[in-house]
Amino acid sequence: MTATLLATHRVEKPWGRHNLWPGFADPAPDQDPVGEVWFQTPGNAAPDLLIKYLFTSEKLSIQVHPDDAQAQARGLPRGKDECWLILDAEPDSTIAIGPKAPVDPETLRAAALDGSIVDLLDWKPVKAGDFFYAPSGTVHAIGAGITVLETQQNSETTYRLYDYGRPRELHLEDGIAVSDTDPYVPHPMPGKVAEDRTILVEGPKFVLERWQAGTRNLTLPQGVTGWLVPLAGEGVVDGVAFHAGECVTLEGACELHADAGSDLLFAYPGDTRI
Numbered sequence: 001m002t003a004t005l006l007a008t009h010r011v012e013k014p015w016g017r018h019n020l021w022p023g024f025a026d027p028a029p030d031q032d033p034v035g036e037v038w039f040q041t042p043g044n045a046a047p048d049l050l051i052k053y054l055f056t057s058e059k060l061s062i063q064v065h066p067d068d069a070q071a072q073a074r075g076l077p078r079g080k081d082e083c084w085l086i087l088d089a090e091p092d093s094t095i096a097i098g099p100k101a102p103v104d105p106e107t108l109r110a111a112a113l114d115g116s117i118v119d120l121l122d123w124k125p126v127k128a129g130d131f132f133y134a135p136s137g138t139v140h141a142i143g144a145g146i147t148v149l150e151t152q153q154n155s156e157t158t159y160r161l162y163d164y165g166r167p168r169e170l171h172l173e174d175g176i177a178v179s180d181t182d183p184y185v186p187h188p189m190p191g192k193v194a195e196d197r198t199i200l201v202e203g204p205k206f207v208l209e210r211w212q213a214g215t216r217n218l219t220l221p222q223g224v225t226g227w228l229v230p231l232a233g234e235g236v237v238d239g240v241a242f243h244a245g246e247c248v249t250l251e252g253a254c255e256l257h258a259d260a261g262s263d264l265l266f267a268y269p270g271d272t273r274i
């Protein structure tokens with residue numbers, strides 16, 4: 001059994017914020033806004049998954065990620081399926097996920113060049129508690145005024161198709177080549193499978209569970225790491241205390257106690273619940 005409290009890595013982004021979220025120190029007013037906080041595993045090994053908080057004040061780029069095969073064909077370790085649990089959103093906040101109607105790659109390319117791609121996409125209103133799974137290939141954009149907990153394959157390959165004129169690099173040819181041109185179809189979600197267990201994602205790249213307060217004995221198979229993400233509350237796992245806003249990786253057999261009021265996510269690679 002091993003429980004490791006992860007260090008955080010803050011990433012400044014043009015669409016980030018100066019007022020973050022309980023448990024996260026705000027950047028000083030004269031510093032650049034922080035858009036992402038990543039939880040980093042110690043050492044050099046690149047784990048399968050990456051957990052991030054996202055804090056937005058403007059729309060992110062319209063973007064797409066390659067899948068495993070497309071990434072590996074480009075010499076990259078893996079693709080990037082990702083999913084978002086909305087923790088907070090302003091009343092008019094939206095997320096774009098896929099085109100509203102089927103579109104051919106040439107039309108998508110032209111729309112990315114002249115900015116009309118914004119209107120091609122399906123912008124959905126979002127509120128706290130909403131959940132979206134975006135498989136690799138899904139053209140997407142997270143909107144303004146949103147706090148998100150993102151669980152993703154551990155990849156930083158983002159192909160930007162459109163960036164609202166911000167002076168950042170675009171990756172039009174790569175992006176169009178991996179874009180799914182059909183409307184988004186929601187990913188199957190098993191949901192509540194026991195009184196104290198909800199499965200938000202069960203494959204193909206990872207499993208994501210949501211738990212409340214209580215005591216659990218977990219046994220992760222040999223070689224499998226689990227990421228425990230306390231969204232609210234606090235507790236102890238294998239003698240390591242955790243609080244909302246932190247992240248603990250687990251290996252082997254672990255005993256977990258989460259106090260009343262806790263809201264926990266638990267992610268691990270694979271396509272089947274343990």
Ligand SMILES: O=P(O)(O)OC[C@H]1O[C@@H](O)[C@@H](O)[C@@H](O)[C@@H]1O
Pocket residue numbers: 013036052059060061062063082141142150152158160
């Ligand atoms: O390219 P920008 O706009 O900075 O957005 C990059 C960010 O996009 C989000 O949708 C997620 O995929 C994040 O993991 C990623 O870091």
